[in-house]
Each structure stands twice: as C-alpha cells, then as structure tokens.
Amino acid sequence: MTETAATGADVPLAEVLRGERVESLHCGSVAVVDDTGGVVLALGDIETPVYPRSTTKALQALPLIETGAADHYGLTEPELALACASHGGEPEHVAIARQMLGRTGRDEGSLECGVHWPTNVAASRALAASGIEPCALHNNCSGKHAGFICTACAENIDPTGYIAPDHPVMRRVTQTLAEMTGVPHTDANRGPDGCSIPTYAIPLRALALAFARFGTGRTLSADRATAAGRLRQAVAAAPFMVSGTGGFDTLVMQELGTKAFTKIGAEGVLIASLPQAGLGIAIKCRDGALRGAEAAMASLLRRFGGADCAASPVLQSLTRKELRNWNGIHVGDIHAAAGLNDSR
Amino acid sequence: MTETAATGADVPLAEVLRGERVESLHCGSVAVVDDTGGVVLALGDIETPVYPRSTTKALQALPLIETGAADHYGLTEPELALACASHGGEPEHVAIARQMLGRTGRDEGSLECGVHWPTNVAASRALAASGIEPCALHNNCSGKHAGFICTACAENIDPTGYIAPDHPVMRRVTQTLAEMTGVPHTDANRGPDGCSIPTYAIPLRALALAFARFGTGRTLSADRATAAGRLRQAVAAAPFMVSGTGGFDTLVMQELGTKAFTKIGAEGVLIASLPQAGLGIAIKCRDGALRGAEAAMASLLRRFGGADCAASPVLQSLTRKELRNWNGIHVGDIHAAAGLNDSR
Numbered sequence: 281m282t283e284t285a286a287t288g289a290d291v292p293l294a295e296v297l298r299g300e301r302v303e304s305l306h307c308g309s310v311a312v313v314d315d316t317g318g319v320v321l322a323l324g325d326i327e328t329p330v331y332p333r334s335t336t337k338a339l340q341a342l343p344l345i346e347t348g349a350a351d352h353y354g355l356t357e358p359e360l361a362l363a364c365a366s367h368g369g370e371p372e373h374v375a376i377a378r379q380m381l382g383r384t385g386r387d388e389g390s391l392e393c394g395v396h397w398p399t400n401v402a403a404s405r406a407l408a409a410s411g412i413e414p415c416a417l418h419n420n421c422s423g424k425h426a427g428f429i430c431t432a433c434a435e436n437i438d439p440t441g442y443i444a445p446d447h448p449v450m451r452r453v454t455q456t457l458a459e460m461t462g463v464p465h466t467d468a469n470r471g472p473d474g475c476s477i478p479t480y481a482i483p484l485r486a487l488a489l490a491f492a493r494f495g496t497g498r499t500l501s502a503d504r505a506t507a508a509g510r511l512r513q514a515v516a517a518a519p520f521m522v523s524g525t526g527g528f529d530t531l532v533m534q535e536l537g538t539k540a541f542t543k544i545g546a547e548g549v550l551i552a553s554l555p556q557a558g559l560g561i562a563i564k565c566r567d568g569a570l571r572g573a574e575a576a577m578a579s580l581l582r583r584f585g586g587a588d589c590a591a592s593p594v595l596q597s598l599t600r601k602e603l604r605n606w607n608g609i610h611v612g613d614i615h616a617a618a619g620l621n622d623s624r
Numbered sequence: 625m626t627e628t629a630a631t632g633a634d635v636p637l638a639e640v641l642r643g644e645r646v647e648s649l650h651c652g653s654v655a656v657v658d659d660t661g662g663v664v665l666a667l668g669d670i671e672t673p674v675y676p677r678s679t680t681k682a683l684q685a686l687p688l689i690e691t692g693a694a695d696h697y698g699l700t701e702p703e704l705a706l707a708c709a710s711h712g713g714e715p716e717h718v719a720i721a722r723q724m725l726g727r728t729g730r731d732e733g734s735l736e737c738g739v740h741w742p743t744n745v746a747a748s749r750a751l752a753a754s755g756i757e758p759c760a761l762h763n764n765c766s767g768k769h770a771g772f773i774c775t776a777c778a779e780n781i782d783p784t785g786y787i788a789p790d791h792p793v794m795r796r797v798t799q800t801l802a803e804m805t806g807v808p809h810t811d812a813n814r815g816p817d818g819c820s821i822p823t824y825a826i827p828l829r830a831l832a833l834a835f836a837r838f839g840t841g842r843t844l845s846a847d848r849a850t851a852a853g854r855l856r857q858a859v860a861a862a863p864f865m866v867s868g869t870g871g872f873d874t875l876v877m878q879e880l881g882t883k884a885f886t887k888i889g890a891e892g893v894l895i896a897s898l899p900q901a902g903l904g905i906a907i908k909c910r911d912g913a914l915r916g917a918e919a920a921m922a923s924l925l926r927r928f929g930g931a932d933c934a935a936s937p938v939l940q941s942l943t944r945k946e947l948r949n950w951n952g953i954h955v956g957d958i959h960a961a962a963g964l965n966d967s968r
Contacts, residue, residue, distance in 0.1 A: 296891070296912060298675055298823075298891075299814075299815035299816065301673075301675070301825055303674070303675055303815075303891050303912070304891050304910065304911055304912035305910050305911065306911050307911075331645070331647055392951075393951075394950025394952075395950060396950050397745075401741075404749065404752075405741070405748065405749065405752035406752070408748075408753045409752045411753060419950060470643075471642045471643035471647075471956075472642070472643065472949065472955040474950060474955070475949070475950060476949060476950070476951045476953060479642075481645055547640070547642075547648050548648065566649050567650050567651075567911035567913055567916070568640060568647070568913070569913065605738065605817070605818045606737060606739060606740050606818060606820070607736075607820045608738075609820060611815070611816040611817075612815075612816075
C-alpha cells in the first residue's frame with residue numbers, strides 16, 4: 281500500500297538518547313520504490329534532487345562488466361566488490377586495489393582520487409605506527425577508480441583524465457546512471473564529488489528506483505541484468521571489501537548475503553536493494569549524518585526485507601545501537617524513529 | 625530589541641553547499657540573553673531542557689578558584705585554561721594536565737575520565753607513530769578532571785570517586801551550575817556525560833544567562849565575579865589550551881582575547897560570553913553537529929559582539945568555510961543561515 285507524508289516536510293529518522301532524554305534528532309526523507317517506479321513509501325520530500333554521492337558506486341561499476349573489462353582481466357569477486365566500495369583503507373582493501381591496477385600494468389600513480397588517511401581509525405593508526413604515509417590506494421574510493429582504469433585500459437583507452445565528465449569512460453558511467461535512474465545527467469545537475477569525479481543530483485525517488493532495478497534485474501536489458509547480478513553476487517561474497525571492519529554495509533551483507541545490498545554515501549545518503557521484495561530504498565538524512573540514515577535503514581530493511589531481515593539480530597542491533605562513554609558505561613542509544621517501522 | 629520566533633520550531637542554523645546546491649542543512653535553537661535574564665534573541669525552542677555537555681566547563685572550574693585551590697597550588701593561566709578545555713590531546717595539553725596533577729603529588733592514575741586517543745588527528749597519528757598508547761591525560765576532559773582533583777586535594781578531601789554526583793567536589797560544582805543558570809540541578813535532569821561526570825539538562829535560555837553573567841560578573845557575588853574574571857583572563861591568555869590546533873574556541877580567542885569567550889560541547893551545543901555587550905549566547909544544533917553550531921555562532925558573534933567581532937577576519941572565515949576535496953579542489957562551503965545575521 282502506498283503511503284505518502286506531506287511532501288517537503290522532513291520526517292524523524294533517528295533519535296539520539298542520553299539517559300532517557302532525546303539529546304539529538306535526525307530528520308530527512310525516505311523513498312521505497314518498486315522496479316516499475318511504483319512508490320511504496322514516501323516520507324518527506326522525495327522529488328527535490330539530492331546528490332547521491334557514493335551510494336551509486338555499484339551503478340558506476342556496471343560498465344566495468346558490460347564492456348568486458350572484468351572478464352578481460354579476470355577480476356575476482358573481491359575486486360568487483362571493491363569497485364563498489366567506500367572502503368576503510370585496511371590492508372586487505374589496499375592490497376586488492378593494488379592488484380586491480382596491477383592487472384593493467386599500472387599502479388597508484390594512475391589513480392586520480394587524491395590521497396587521504398584510512399577512514400578506518402585502527403588502520404590509520406597502524407599505518408602511522410609503521411612510519412608509512414598513505415597513498416591514493418588508501419582513499420576510500422580507490423577500488424572504484426581502479427575499476428574505471430580497468431574499463432579504460434581493456435579497450436585501449438588512455439585512462440589519463442578519467443575523472444573528467446567528458447572522458448570516454450566517465451561518459452559511459454554517466455550514461456549508465458541516467459539509464460538506471462531514468463533522470464537526465466547533465467551539466468545542470470552536476471556537482472564535484474570528494475574523489476573528483478562528477479556526482480549528479482537526482483530525486484530520491486529515482487535513486488530508489490535504480491536500486492530496485494539493480495536488485496531484480498527486471499526492466500533492464502539482459503546484459504545489464506547479468507552485470508547487476510554479478511555485482512550483487514560479488515558484494516555478497518566479499519562484503520568486507522565494501523566498507524570494512526564495523527562498517528554498516530559490511531555488517532548487513534555479512535549477515536544477509538544476496539538478500540540485501542546496501543551502500544552508504546557521504547552527507548547522510550544510504551540506499552538498499554531488496555531483490556526478493558523487488559524494492560529499492562533511498563534515504564537522505566537532511567543534516568548529512570550517516571548515523572541517522574543507518575539506524576533508519578536498518579529499521580526499513582526489517583520492515584520491507586521479508587522474514588530474514590525481520591529476524592536478523594544484526595539489523596536489530598543497528599536499529600538501536602548502544603552508546604558507551606570512555607569508561608564503557610552505557611550512556612544512551614541511537615535508535616530509528618518509531619514511525620519508520622509502522623506498517624499502516 | 626527582543627525578537628522571538630515561534631517557540632518549538634527549529635530554525636536553519638547553517639547550510640552545506642556542494643557546487644551551488646544546498647546538500648545538507650542544520651537546524652536548531654538560539655538564545656541570546658543579557659545578564660539580568662532579558663531575552664534579546666530567541667530562535668526556536670529555548671525552554672525545553674538540553675544537555676549543555678562540555679559548554680559548562682568554565683562554570684565547573686569556578687570552585688577551583690573559589691575554594692582557594694588554584695592559589696594553593698599556584699596554578700598558571702595555561703593550567704586554568706586547561707581546566708575549562710575540551711582539548712585535542714596535543715603534547716602541550718598533555719604536559720599541562722600532567723603538571724596540574726603533579727602539584728597534588730598525583731598522576732594520571734587519579735583521573736576517572738577514561739582513556740581515548742587524542743581528538744586532534746595529527747596528535748593521534750604522532751602518538752601511534754611513537755608506539756605509545758594513550759592514557760587518561762589524552763582524554764579531552766583531562767584538564768577539567770585535574771582541576772577537580774586539585775580542588776579536592778587542596779582541602780584534604782580524598783579525590784577518589786570525584787565523578788560521582790554525591791562527592792563533595794561534585795556537589796559543589798553542581799551547586800555552582802545551579803546558581804549560575806538559576807535552574808535546579810537534581811536527579812530529575814541528570815544524565816551521564818562522556819567523561820562520566822553528571823551533565824544536567826537545562827533550558828538554552830538559562831545556559832545563555834549563565835554565560836552572560838560569567839562575562840560581565842554583574843549579579844554575581846564579588847568572589848564569584850573575581851573567579852569568573854580570572855578564568856576569562858586565563859583562556860584569553862592561553863587560548864591554545866581550550867581546544868588546540870584548528871579548534872573553534874582556540875581560533876576565536878586567539879583573535880579576540882577577552883572580548884569573546886566561546887566553548888563547544890558535544891552534540892552540537894555551543895556557548896559564548898560577550899562581556900562588553902553584556903550578553904550570553906547558547907546554541908543547540910538539533911542533530912548534534914558542531915559544524916552547524918560553529919558557523920551559526922560565528923555569525924551571531926559578528927552580529928552581537930560589537931565592532932571588533934564584526935571586523936574579525938577569523939569570524940568571517942568561520943561564518944563561511946570552504947570545503948575542499950582530496951585533490952584540494954573547492955567543492956562547496958558551509959555557511960551560516962542568512963537569517964542569523966538579520967538585525968531587524
């Protein structure tokens with residue numbers, strides 16, 4: 281049944297409690313859409329374009345398979361998963377990114393994503409302790425960028441400048457995003473992402489539709505449906521590659537395998553594919569906080585993801601996470617807003 | 625002139641832009657109050673109690689001076705500033721915290737704040753690189769806790785258990801908070817803070833009042849006004865101690881000295897004293913994001929802080945901060961909501 285709240289008004293996504301008191305509140309929008317574009321749940325504004333940021337990485341990886349590059353280089357499931365990842369820069373992630381580049385005879389010097397310290401705090405400290413400076417392989421987007429480079433090199437296209445909107449690889453990636461979301465991707469809705477590739481603002485409804493289609497493969501060409509299925513299989517087989525230790529996407533897919541695909545993005549965007557239910561979910565936490573989007577998504581997965589999701593202890597723990605202070609004392613909780621799990 | 629928006633409705637505090645598009649939005653409440661309790665500006669809900677968290681550290685340090693402990697141990701301005709601090713765990717902070725404890729013949733073993741890695745990322749990496757594990761001295765609250773221990777030891781009170789609400793030192797600290805804010809501090813509004821001491825939920829209006837009084841000293845006893853003035857002088861003389869490299873409070877006070885006192889707190893709370901204007905300011909960013917509260921506070925300081933604040937390039941840069949990606953490309957800005965600087 282379709283449920284629509286007043287468009288334009290953000291709804292509560294998650295509350296942060298200290299003791300018994302609500303200390304902070306996250307609000308935003310939610311779209312749950314089927315693979316024909318039918319809106320199953322709309323909370324808040326799902327039409328005003330938002331930047332999807334890293335939530336679309338799996339869509340951006342489709343050309344890696346569709347062009348034949350993945351087969352040309354014999355990419356493994358961990359490599360395909362890393363192409364869809366915002367990873368923590370842990371040693372396993374760095375090794376796989378290096379391996380992907382090595383297949384093209386290249387190294388981190390070809391990456392154009394920039395350098396940052398591992399987002400995984402323990403990995404960052406370990407790197408500092410080893411006296412080694414980070415390189416572009418540690419950038420959380422290095423797998424995606426390595427995938428772009430593989431896509432270029434397999435077709436003998438010079439990968440230099442692959443981050444620019446008019447590079448042949450980026451043009452194909454952008455075309456794929458437009459086809460999957462059904463929304464034009466032009467100069468008018470383009471913004472710069474953290475890793476220097478373009479990101480295109482689109483309605484939350486269109487983002488959810490893209491991931492409903494990514495999940496079921498219905499309404500896609502046979503080749504695209506096969507490519508999407510291969511990526512879903514890869515992330516389910518190697519969920520550690522998608523984020524890493526303690527990451528939301530890794531935790532969810534370690535538990536649920538192919539039953540749920542999720543992907544975080546910067547500034548509080550989070551998507552899911554639920555292949556069995558035939559649904560895509562997209563959340564934008566208005567203030568940009570992932571903690572709010574994550575609690576909300578865990579709740580929505582339990583509501584819409586069927587029996588496996590409803591019974592999942594991991595999803596339950598992500599719906600209501602304990603907060604502990606520096607002495608390990610339980611001081612409060614982050615929990616999804618009650619209204620999200622309301623199936624009226 | 626008094627200006628009051630609809631109570632209960634959060635107002636925009638800051639926008640996060642990517643390209644020309646608003647990507648994320650922070651909302652919350654603002655109270656600007658004079659030292660007699662007159663409300664000069666009320667935006668959003670300033671009556672529902674919120675946890676002030678670390679914004680009250682300077683008030684919690686008043687007993688350190690009022691009991692004579694600071695004079696007993698001959699505490700310096702950097703030590704008094706560190707007692708008011710949420711510091712980054714940089715080597716200078718750790719050294720001063722150690723020095724404070726040393727004056728009582730004690731060390732970090734007496735701290736009950738718990739251990740965490742330095743919040744300053746460079747300091748954290750440097751510590752990791754040195755192969756040393758952090759201790760309680762690196763906890764951002766170690767100066768405040770060292771102040772509590774000095775307060776106890778100067779009066780020959782056993783500091784053990786000083787974090788408990790019924791310890792003699794904490795009782796005096798709590799009494800001081802109640803007097804400064806004019807709000808009862810009881811079991812009913814008590815919650816646990818990150819460093820294990822109690823934090824008491826109070827209206828934003830009362831928090832702003834406390835810091836108006838802290839700034840001017842008017843309506844306080846002579847001893848308290850002197851103690852407040854001494855703390856204000858200390859943080860102005862040693863602003864690096866209050867947060868550290870790149871920290872909001874340090875940047876503001878390095879520029880403005882005794883003309884403005886500011887202090888951040890966890891979950892998006894931020895206060896200021898403007899002694900010359902006779903005003904206190906308190907902000908709660910509803911979602912808990914300090915980036916939103918900081919941009920808003922910079923704008924409010926420019927509006928209410930007189931000519932020095934209005935002309936301050938540091939405040940201007942904090943009102944609108946550039947966001948750059950990992951390649952150093954300017955991708956957007958965080959800027960205070962336009963309405964905050966509206967003097968109608």
